[in-house]
Amino acid sequence: MSKKLPIEFIYQLFSLIIAIILVHAIYVSVVRPNAALALEDQAIQLNANPDYVPERSAYVVIRDFEQEACLILMLWAMSLMGYKAVQTAKEKSVLQLDLIPLNQGTSILPEDTREYSRPIQALPEEQHRYLLPRTLLTALHRFRSTRNIQDVSHAVRAICDSESERLDSELSMIRYIAWAIPSIGFLGTVRGIGQALGQAHKAVEGDITGVTQSLGVAFNSTFVALLISILIMFLLHQLQLAQERLALDAEEYCDVRLVRHLQT
Numbered sequence: 001m002s003k004k005l006p007i008e009f010i011y012q013l014f015s016l017i018i019a020i021i022l023v024h025a026i027y028v029s030v031v032r033p034n035a036a037l038a039l040e041d042q043a044i045q046l047n048a049n050p051d052y053v054p055e056r057s058a059y060v061v062i063r064d065f066e067q068e069a070c071l072i073l074m075l076w077a078m079s080l081m082g083y084k085a086v087q088t089a090k091e092k093s094v095l096q097l098d099l100i101p102l103n104q105g106t107s108i109l110p111e112d113t114r115e116y117s118r119p120i121q122a123l124p125e126e127q128h129r130y131l132l133p134r135t136l137l138t139a140l141h142r143f144r145s146t147r148n149i150q151d152v153s154h155a156v157r158a159i160c161d162s163e164s165e166r167l168d169s170e171l172s173m174i175r176y177i178a179w180a181i182p183s184i185g186f187l188g189t190v191r192g193i194g195q196a197l198g199q200a201h202k203a204v205e206g207d208i209t210g211v212t213q214s215l216g217v218a219f220n221s222t223f224v225a226l227l228i229s230i231l232i233m234f235l236l237h238q239l240q241l242a243q244e245r246l247a248l249d250a251e252e253y254c255d256v257r258l259v260r261h262l263q264t
Contacts, residue, residue, distance in 0.1 A: 011083055012173070019075035027068050035063035066188030066221040070181050074228045077177040081239050084170070088242050091130045095249055099123075099136055100257045107263035113144040132250045135159045139258055149262045156254045164247035171240060178232045185225020192218025 038057040062071070099120050102108075108116060117140050120133050127133055135156055143152045196215050 008083070012080060015079035015083075016072075016076050019072045019079065023068060023072045023075065027063075031059050032063055035059040060216070061220045062224055064188060064217050064221055066184050066191070066217075067224045069184050070221075070225045070228050073177050073181050073184070074232060077174050077232050078235065080174050080177075081235055084167075084174075084239055085242065088239070088246055091132070091246055092242075092249070094123075094127060094130050094132045095253055098257075099133065100261075102257070102261055106261060108143075108258070108261045109263060110144050110147045113140040116140060131160070131163045131246065132253060135250055135254055136258060139254055143262055147264050149259065149264065152262060153255070153259050156251060156259065160247045160251040160254075163250075164244060167243040167247070168240065171236065174232075174236055174239075178229060178236060181232065182222075182225045182229045185222045185229075188221025188225070189218040192216070192221065 035057065038060050061067070100116055101119065117137060120136050120140075121128075123133055138159055139152045139156050142155045143149070146152075192215060195217065
C-alpha cells in the first residue's frame, strides 16, 4: 500500500495535465476557429435573408470555457476510472487460479495450513496485495492459531467487507468530479444570463443579437455539462458494481474452496 499510493497520485496528476493539454489544443486548433466561422456564416445568411433559420452547430455548442472545463474533467474522470477498472480486472483474474488445490472430499486440518499457504506465498509480489491472496492467507493463519472454523468465516467476511469499503472510499475523487461538472455548467448559465441582462438595453433598441448569444452560452453550458454528467455517473456505477462483485466473489471463493473443507 505504501508503494501504491504515490504511483496512483502521480498517475492522477499526469492524467489531469494530459487532459488539459489535449482538450485545450483541440479547442484552439479546431473548435473555436470552426465556431467562429459558423457564427460568421450565420450572420451573413441572416443579413441576406431575414427568414433564415440557423442550424445548431456542434462547434458553437461546445465553444465556451465552461464546456472546455467540463470536457477536461470528463477525460480526467475517465482516466481515473480506467485505472481503477484495470486494477479490478487484475484482481478478478486471480479468482480463476486454483490457489487451494484440493481433491474431492479432502479436509484441511490446522496442521495442514502451512502446506496450503505455500502456493499463495509463491505468487508474484504484486499479487500478494490483492484481495483474494490476503484473505486466504489470513484465513489459514487464523485457522492454525484458533482452530475455530466460525472464527475463520468471520475473518473472511470482515476482510472482504473492509476491502469493499476501501474501494468505495477511493472513488471519492471521481464522485467529486461528477458533482463538479454540472456545477461548472450552472456557472456558465449564470454567466450567460448575466451577460444577457447587461445587454438588455440593446434589446430594447431592437438589437437582440448580443442577448441571444449570451443566452446561448447559458443554455449550451448546462446542456453539455448535464450530458457529460450522465455519462460519468453511468461509468462510475458500472465501476462500483464491478468492485462490489469482486469483494463478493472473493468471499464466495474462500467459502467454497477453503472454509467448507476445514475440519478440526
